[in-house]
Amino acid sequence: xxxxxxxxxxxxxxxxxxxxxxxxxxxxxxxxxxxxxxxxxxxxxxxxxxxxxxxxxxxxxxxxxxxxxxxxxxxxxxxxxxxxxxxxxxxxxxxxxxxxxxxxxxxxxxxxxxxxxxxx
Numbered sequence: 001x002x003x004x005x006x007x008x009x010x011x012x013x014x015x016x017x018x019x020x021x022x023x024x025x026x027x028x029x030x031x032x033x034x035x036x037x038x039x040x041x042x043x044x045x046x047x048x049x050x051x052x053x054x055x056x057x058x059x060x061x062x063x064x065x066x067x068x069x070x071x072x073x074x075x076x077x078x079x080x081x082x083x084x085x086x087x088x089x090x091x092x093x094x095x096x097x098x099x100x101x102x103x104x105x106x107x108x109x110x111x112x113x114x115x116x117x118x119x120x
Contacts (some may be wrong), residue, residue, distance in 0.1 A: 005117075007110035014101060015057045017020055021097075022049030056105075061114045064105055071105075074098030 007015070016056065025046030032039040048091065056065035078095035 005059070007059070008107070008109045008113055009115050010104045010107040011056065014104040014110075015053045017101070017104075018053035018056070020047045020054060025049065037059055059113050064110075064114050068102060068105060071098040071102040075102075 026043050027048060029039045029043030033043065050088070052063050052067060056067060075095060075098050078091050078098070081094060082091035
């Protein structure tokens with residue numbers, strides 16, 4: 001019998017946050033989709049985040065890489081917003097989530113989660 005691996009706490013926190021965020025994006029898009037077609041794309045973005053959360057939870061290395069790249073984009077956007085004279089509070093709030101996600105994905109236990117299992 002094979003044992004099912006359990007994701008470390010940092011991964012569980014990460015995926016819970018991403019499930020909540022992606023779910024809220026999907027719900028928001030569903031409530032507004034009739035007003036403009038842009039919200040359909042917004043809903044697809046939310047579904048993408050839900051899929052990425054599941055793949056991270058399963059330990060897929062590519063999903064971690066994609067999420068870290070998206071965190072980098074989020075940080076770059078926050079810095080650009082600040083550099084263009086944007087509101088400091090808005091820039092900090094834009095910066096907070098990507099930094100939290102990157103920290104959760106880079107703990108020792110999280111990095112170990114994405115390593116291949118040793119052959120039996």
